Amino acid sequence: MSYEMIAIFMFATMMAMLLTGQRVFGAIGFVAVIAALVLWGDRGGYDLAFSSAMKLMKWYPLLTLPMFIFMGYVLSESKIADDLYKMFHVWMGGLRGGLAIGTIGLMVLISAMNGLSVAGMAIGATIALPELLKRNYDKRMVTGVIQAGSSLGILVPPSVVLVLYAMIARQPVGQLWLAGIVPGLMMAALFILYIVVRCHFNPSLGPALSEEERAMPRAEKLALLRAGLLPVVIFATMMVPFVNGWTSLVESSAIGAITAFVAAVLKGRMTREVFENSVRMTLGISCMFMWIILAALAFGAVFDGLGAVNAIKDLFTDRLDLDPWVVLILMQLSFIIMGTFLDDTAMLVIVAPLYVPLVKALGFDLIWYGVLYTITTQIAYMTPPFGYNLFLMRAMAPPEITLKDIYGSILPFVLVMVFALSLVILFPQIALWLPNYVYGN
Known part of the structure; x- marks a missing residue:
């Protein structure tokens, strides 16, 4: 044979x-x-x-995995994420679609806290969705907002999926995380732009909250702002020393975990139950990824x-005479097809032994491709009929949101993500500028 x-x-x-x-x-x-x-x-x-x-x-960078997972679960289990949504509720509720925009902001910060899309989905569906529906936001639009926002968890650092990709592709985790920042923020900005435009032409999709609903003394608003920005401070405490070269990636992950733990203690929320749940879930997720x-x-x-990789490369480029860019696009399409029945880690593990060496043999940058893979996985997560996020949303959504609503909600956000993917393909420096700047200095 x-x-x-x-x-x-x-x-x-x-x-x-x-x-x-x-x-x-x-x-x-x-x-x-x-x-x-x-x-x-x-x-x-x-x-x-x-x-x-x-x-x-x-593999020394593997130590970052349990550190960042623990940090995310501490912030989630101690309900610090609830403070985030209250902050967005008060400060942005007066805008058309303001709560939906705030939900995207919440998802970005949750992503920076946890690195898992499932965590963002759970928090968005349990905290944001009931509030949005109660204030007469269009159920299809807000369902799409939560699904699209939660997908940022595997792109914005500390992305656990990019840690897995780094190990398989033998690339630096730090460079991959930095490469995901600008595309992740760009995608969040495109989501917000879509919400603003839709609500401008159709205010009934995201009505602004009345002054009475947002009434609160200025001192309380400022206190809520400080509490809501706590995860931002934790993220900055962790990432600024790393970006400036003062700490290694592993040391920064330890700083993040310790800072989150101390913040929960100072706020009086580090109970025995919170600590045990955080440790137990951290152990389970870390072992699964290992x-x-x-x-x-x-x-x-x-x-x-x-030598299967060379054989497949010869098949595509020599026998079939396909351009390397055509091969790359076919690889991305295969991720979308697999995403109908597999999650992100399964997709990566199944095809990485073939795709990663093939990408390198075709002359593409593996850091850049890691970002392409992650964005494509996000799209696959939300593509009907069997997108992973669609069924997670159905399991967490209230009864009035049907599967038809969930399917109908996601199309505009998928188109936005395809546009973002196209930009990163056409302009690789969107992903590569930041890691080149940091590591070049």
């Missing part, structure tokens, strides 16, 4: 196992080790799994040994 056929058989076996409901890391790791045993015998198969585990354990990375490294090692 040729190496190309072995590679195809490996992918087919892995997909068959995933369709039977097996865990992602179990299916991928099992196929990798069995393939190694068949190809290179007992010693080669065992060494592959062992060397992948040692490579993972020696198993996924371990499986991906083993799978990638088999592909390297087979």
Whole structure:
């Protein structure tokens, strides 16, 4: 059997196992080790799994993963995120669509606190959505706002998904995080621009709150502003030393975790229950990602040994005579198709052993491609009929929001994200300027 056929058989076996409901890391790791045993015998198969585990354990930036996850859960479990929404409610409620704009702002800050899109979705659906519906905001528009805003969690640092990509692609986590900042803020700005334009021409979609609803003494408004900006201060305390080169990425993650813990203690919200929940969920998420990375490294090692990447590159560029840009676009389209039935980590782990070396062989920048992958994953999350975020939203939304409403809400935001993706493809410096500036200095 040729190496190309072995590679195809490996992918087919892995997909068959995933369709039977097996865990992602179990299916991928099992196929990798069995393939190694068949190809290179007992010693080669065992060494592959062992060397992948040692490579993972020696990857120093992996320490950032539990630190940032813990920081996010502390801020979430201690209800500091609630203060954020109260701040946006008071300070922006007087604008047409002001609460929807504030929700996007909330999602950006939640992303900077947690790095997981599920956390943003949960907070948006439980805190923001009831308030928006109660104040007669259009249910389709606000449903789309929360889904689109929550997707920023995997792009704005500290993105956990970019940590996973960094390990698989063997790229610096710090550069990937910096590369995600400008595209993430640009996408948030485009969401806000869409809301402003829609509410300008149709004020009934996002009516401004009355003066009575926003009535509050100025001193209380300022106190609420300080409380709501606390996560911003925590993020700045963590990122400013890193960007200026005073601390390493791991040291900055520790500063973020400690600062969040101290803030929760000073506000009197660090109860035993909050601490136990934060530690338990941090441990669960961190272990899940470690198993996924371990499986991906083993799978990638088999592909390297087979030379499958060079064979596929030759197929596209030599036999089919496709332009590298056409191959890149086809790869992005495949992510959107896979996003109908897989989450972001599963998509990355399944195709990264093939796509990452192929991107490098085609001459593209792997930091830039990490941002492209992340934005495309965000789009796939919200693309009907089976987008991951669509069903998360259905599970968390109140009964009056139907699946039809959720499907109808997302189209304009998907178009905005496709526009943002196109800008990053056409102008790579949108993603690469900040990491080049910081690391160049």
